[in-house]
Amino acid sequence: MSASLSLRFLHCHVNPGSFGYVTRPFSQNAVKQGYKYVNAQELPTDMRSITDRAATTLLWTELFRGLAMTLSYLFREPATINYPFEKGPLSPRFRGEHALRRYPNGEERCIACKLCEAICPAQAITIEAETRADGSRRTTRYDIDMTKCIYCGFCQEACPVDAIVQGPNFEFSTETHEELLYNKEKLLNNGDQWEVEISENIKADYLYR
Template sequence: MTSLFLSRAATRMLAKPSVGCVRTISSTNVWQRAHPSGPDGQTGPLQVSPVHDTLNVAQDHPQPSRSRHSVRPPKQEPDFSEGLSSLEKAGRLFLFTEMARGLWMTLENFFRPPYTIQYPFEKGPVSPRFRGEHALRRYPTGEERCIACKLCEAICPALAITIESEPRMDGSRRTTRYDIDMTKCIYCGMCQEACPVDAIVETQTLEFATETREELFYNKEKLLANGDRAEAEIASNIYADHLMR
């Protein structure tokens, strides 16, 4: 009865039976009588290749995967040759050399002249390239420099400049409106760099605080007044910086 069952099981196997099934069937008497010689002229039970045994063992007991990042580098011993010597460590610990060094620095700065400035009665120097309050300039004849090209309005990253213009009798253009919202301005100086006639500039004036926000909306008349008041200073700064522009 057992032999009949095993024979039926052998006929139902797939084209590539598993290694376990081959081992079980090849060890029975029925298989040995039906197949007296194994593969390659071998007699007795079917001999399975050692490669399959290795694969079977690997499937039954999988090894943990090791990536190249998991490999630890060899441990490096610390280099004690660098750093403070024993004498310096003892001096810091027992002689308080660090404290003496800090006291010496304090005494050295104690006898130096003070750098304090009594602002606003005393004021320090301001760089010629300082970007402060805006101004519109005129030519020596009194004519406005602005030609209403609107380059400053286009290049302003904060959209703080608004310009309106109209044609003149000779065909050129003049500005009828030139407003700057100083609450939006970031004082980047790009309007001054873009102007082809040096009409809009940023002066060295840094004290223009107001009590209301409305006073920080500069119109054309306010900007021209700033330019008339500081024209000499503006012209000297532009001339000193013309080689860098």
């Protein structure tokens, strides 16, 4: 008996009291029924198809087609820019460096509701507040740990008075870790510096807020 025929009729004897006989046929039909061939296709055998395949292989047509695609990019406008001397456009929804805004009369917008602190998933915001003589609440401490911030924009979305925002500035790298621990004064200075751009971005996006 040949080896293939022996494998085809191979079976394993086990204890009859438990499972009885277990047989496993080894045939090509079992493989074909158990698997689905996705890209299986037969190549045509006519003379024209054979000639085309031979020409593609011998003349390297696919190689020259790729080289032509590469050379075409030499005559196109480059996609890169010469940063930092050139800068690309930013979306009005760009989430950059944080800032605290003021009203036109100079009054702070923040009402110390602490919604931004509560919604921050990274717990990067720390707020302390007190009540003023007129009954309004204002912050005495507003800290953001920029090393924890994930720039999700939840604080900006939760703020009911558009006090805490993420401005268009993305160039605020520092040399020390301490410089990335923003306090209230730093955030207010950012708001004063970028107020024009921030207000324009909010106006451009007001229909979707």
